Amino acid sequence: MASPSDAPAGASYVATGGEFTRDTDYITTRITADGRDGYPVEAGRYRLIVARACPWANRAIIVRRLLGLEDVLSIGFCGPTHDQRSWTFDLDPGGVDPVLGIPRLRDAYLKRFPDYPKGITVPAIVDVPTGQVVTNDFAQITLDLSTQWSAHHRPGAPQLYPEPLRAEIDEVAKRIYTEVNNGVYRCGFAGSQAAYEAAFDRLFTALDSVSERLSTQRYLVGDTITEADVRLFTTLARFDPVYHGHFKCNRQKLAEMPVLWAYARDLFQTPGFGDTVDFEQIKAHYYIVHSDINPSQIVPKGPDLANWLTPHGREVLGGRPFGDGTPPGPTREGERVPAELLR
Structure with a gap:
């Protein structure tokens, strides 16, 4: 393969x-x-x-x-x-x-x-x-x-890797990488039924664990966004458009996992996250380049993306996205993702 x-x-x-x-x-x-x-x-x-x-x-x-x-x-x-x-x-x-x-x-x-x-x-x-x-x-x-x-760093830049929390961030990030970020690939590129099923169970066990952690706290470590959240978000953003079908991670869609779906929307609607995500490029890459998984190279039209902008309700858990800092300003000219991609 x-x-x-x-x-x-x-x-x-x-x-x-x-x-x-x-x-x-x-x-x-x-x-x-x-x-x-x-x-x-x-x-x-x-x-x-x-x-x-x-x-x-x-x-x-x-x-x-x-x-x-x-x-x-x-x-x-x-x-x-x-x-x-x-x-x-x-x-x-x-x-x-x-x-x-x-x-x-x-x-x-x-x-x-x-x-x-x-x-x-x-x-x-x-x-x-x-x-x-x-x-x-x-x-x-x-x-x-x-x-x-x-x-x-800009004035008001957040502390994404604050020294007092680094040990915990490292621990959480390691599990996110091995079990989730890499876990979806372990499913998608498994070379046998047994390897796929083991990878599938391992991935969703990890997602259930992360969901439980996030059910009582807004962010993965501490009460602000950290490196750990950045690392989880990029996999969650690709879950329904790509990993659910293309990589056979189909126990549930992200949109069917209430805690993780709300968490992902919370981050997506935070400046610096959703405005970097280009769903059309994401789908084009996986479905065209991975021709061994998708020989036709047909890129699916779905899923509907407008639901990323619906209320997430995570504010009730408290937390301050940028801590003592401030949100980043508007995305620079030449670096913007077309807004119509979420229509």
Whole structure:
């Protein structure tokens, strides 16, 4: 079976017995305040490359926006589909990224690693002066945006990774990743009936546990939005449009799980979350690129998306979305998701 091409880093594969296993060997170079790896934080030096379709990249889009890093870390958007070699910049004029001057993200990877053997993945951060990829370690990227880039945060930026809560955030985020973020892929790319059924049960056991946790508190950790919420949200946003049918995660739709559905709508209606989600690109990616699962490459018209804007009622649980901070301002020109996608 082919491996999922939106994997966060490296090739993924189906192991003996049909169980999906993800390669987690990333480019671990970090951009830090002290420049310990040779890449110090500098305004204007780096470019964050993402694809709206990818849940791992969607996290970075959200965190960059919540922290107000638009003026110091530029962003480039790949299209929702790609070929076997690379994510491509087919949304840009001439199919070329206007800052990096390349048609394929692969070019930035090979500029630094001429024999790079793994998948070309998003999110990735590229050093603009050299045109070389710095990192594709999706989990570390968002943590570093919160901690290493703090000198460039907007006034009123929220604390997404507050030091007193980091141990709990890490613990919750680890379970979210292994059981939910990766759990849907474990279902979708299972290579046997037994592996699929085990993955299915494991996923919904985790979702039930998360639902129970969120039944009495508005957010996953503490009373404000944290990194843990960002990580869960991007999977929930894709659940009904993609994972329920395409990945056979069909015990229930998200819209049929009352606590998680209300939680997801709460975040979606929070500035910085829903305004980064492009459902059309999400569906195009999964249903077209994963041709081994969907050979016809037909993209479904549904589901109806207007219900994302219905009242969620989560305010009764208290909590302050941005803590002592403030919401981000309007989305920048050129980075907006078309509003008509929710009509």
